[in-house]
Amino acid sequence: xxxxxxxxxxxxxxxxxxxxxxxxxxxxxxxxxxxxxxxxxxxxxxxxxxxxxxxxxxxxxxxxxxxxxxxxxxxxxxxxxxxxxxxxxxxxxxxxxxxxxxxxxxxxxxxxxxxxxxxxxxxxxxxxxxxxxxxxxxxxxxxxxxxxxxxxxxxxxxxxxxxxxxxxxxxxxxxxxxxxxxxxxxxxxxxxxxxxxxxxxxxxxxxxxxxxxxxxxxxxxxxxxxxxxxxxxxxxxxxxxxxxxxxxxxxxxxxxxxxxxxxxxxxxxxxxxxxxxxxxxxxxxx
Numbered sequence: 001x002x003x004x005x006x007x008x009x010x011x012x013x014x015x016x017x018x019x020x021x022x023x024x025x026x027x028x029x030x031x032x033x034x035x036x037x038x039x040x041x042x043x044x045x046x047x048x049x050x051x052x053x054x055x056x057x058x059x060x061x062x063x064x065x066x067x068x069x070x071x072x073x074x075x076x077x078x079x080x081x082x083x084x085x086x087x088x089x090x091x092x093x094x095x096x097x098x099x100x101x102x103x104x105x106x107x108x109x110x111x112x113x114x115x116x117x118x119x120x121x122x123x124x125x126x127x128x129x130x131x132x133x134x135x136x137x138x139x140x141x142x143x144x145x146x147x148x149x150x151x152x153x154x155x156x157x158x159x160x161x162x163x164x165x166x167x168x169x170x171x172x173x174x175x176x177x178x179x180x181x182x183x184x185x186x187x188x189x190x191x192x193x194x195x196x197x198x199x200x201x202x203x204x205x206x207x208x209x210x211x212x213x214x215x216x217x218x219x220x221x222x223x224x225x226x227x228x229x230x231x232x233x234x235x236x237x238x239x240x241x242x243x244x245x246x247x248x249x250x251x252x253x254x255x256x257x258x259x260x261x262x263x264x265x266x267x268x269x270x271x272x273x274x275x276x277x278x279x280x281x282x283x284x285x286x
Contacts, residue, residue, distance in 0.1 A: 012025055012189045012191075013025050015079060017083065018054055018083060019051070019054075019057075019058065019063070019080065019083040019084040019085075020051060020052040020053055020054045021083075022076075022079060022080050022083050023051065023052055023066060023080070024052050025189075026067075026070045026072055026076070026080075027052075027070065029070075029186075029189060030070050030071070032070070034048050034049055034052070037066070037069060037070070040069040041062075041065050041066055041069050043062070057084070057085070058084055060081070060084070060086045063077075063080050063081055063084050063086065064077070064081075064089070066080075067080050071187070073187070073188055073252065074090040074246065074247070074248075074249045074252050075090070075092070075249050075252075075253075076188075077089065077090060078090055078249075090247060090248065090249050091248055091249065092248070092249035092250055093248060093250050094250070095129060095250060095254075097250075099248075100248070100250065100251070103243070103248075103251055103254075107121050107129075107130060107254070107256065108130070110241065110256055110258075111130060111131065111132040111256070112132060114132060114258050115132050115133060115134055115274060116134060116270050116271050116273070116274030116275075117134060117236075117258070117259055117260055117261065117270055118131075118132065118134035118135045118138060118236075118258075118259045118270075119131070119132050119134070119135070119256060119257065119258040119259065120132070120135050120153065120256070120257050121254060121255065121256050121257075122153050122254075122255055122257060123250075123253050123254060123255075124184075124188070124190065124193075124253035125152070125190075125192050125193065125196065126152055126153045126154045126155075126181075126196070127150040127151065127152055127153070128149075128150065128151040128152075128153055129254065133274075134270065134273070134274060137273055137276075138227065138229060138234075139156075139163070140229070141165075141166065142156065142161070142162050142163065143159075143161035143162065145161075146159055146161060146162050152196070153257070154177055154181065154196065154200060155196075155199070155200065157173075157177065158174055158177065158200050158203050159203060160203060160204055163227065164203070164205075166227055166228040166229070167225070167226065167227055167228075168226035168227070168228055168233050169224065169225075169226045170205060170206075171205055172223060173223065173224075173225055173226070174200075174205055176223045177200070178197065178200060178201060181193060181196065181197050181200070182197065185197060223237075224236060224237055224262050225237070225238060225259065229269070229273075232265070232269055234261075234266045234269060234270070235261065235262040235263050235265075235266045236259040236260065236261060236262055236266065237259070237260050237262050238257055238258065238259050238260075239257075239258050239260070240255055240256070240257055240258075241255065241256040241258065242254070242255050242256075
């Protein structure tokens with residue numbers, strides 16, 4: 001598993017558009033010239049131009065090569081193949097499909113092994129797929145409608161009836177999440193994520209004096225998630241884990257968000273919270 005980075009955004013063509021339109025969209029989306037892409041794909045600029053304008057039809061191998069050089073998500077590679085007259089190549093299975101049993105086991109083990117610290121798995125739209133037992137213990141006071149399936153983790157975090165009133169550094173954490181969402185939109189051009197960004201950006205962010213960050217070994221290195229829980233503030237940093245070589249759309253869309261204590265006091269507080277009741281391996285699997 002590995003981490004990913006992303007780029008800018010543009011409006012995608014309609015699903016029935018010609019292959020050339022889809023290719024041009026992704027090339028411009030990645031801010032590449034025809035010369036750049038032709039060099040990367042080891043083809044002539046003239047041939048690439050003919051493919052984009054529809055004067056030449058690409059082979060199946062050419063479609064896949066161009067998609068690879070453009071880092072097109074698997075879901076969109078299927079659309080490229082179909083627009084060029086070929087059958088889709090990548091399957092999208094439900095998370096509970098028997099074919100994904102080993103992948104589910106890997107996710108379960110990661111979530112369980114991360115206890116007594118919180119960790120959760122989300123899909124491409126930030127909907128909760130699974131979480132370890134620490135996550136629900138940190139959701140005191142959240143409005144029930146935000147916990148009704150499917151739970152959107154970003155909405156849960158930033159909604160004024162969600163965790164937002166308890167986030168001690170709300171402005172900084174909100175800016176961090178919105179920037180991550182912008183990067184994800186840049187990589188995928190997903191209109192659902194664009195709508196989510198608009199919704200989250202409209203949530204109020206009270207202009208109150210935020211609590212100063214405490215000293216920790218992560219100060220100045222990572223944006224902390226500072227969550228009030230009871231009488232203390234938990235100082236956490238997060239990491240994102242994805243499957244490194246997926247050939248299934250569902251696996252490519254899956255990400256694990258793991259939170260680590262940023263100081264010794266938070267580590268001790270989470271250990272105490274975990275000791276209050278036996279921990280389970282997974283909750284919220286859909």
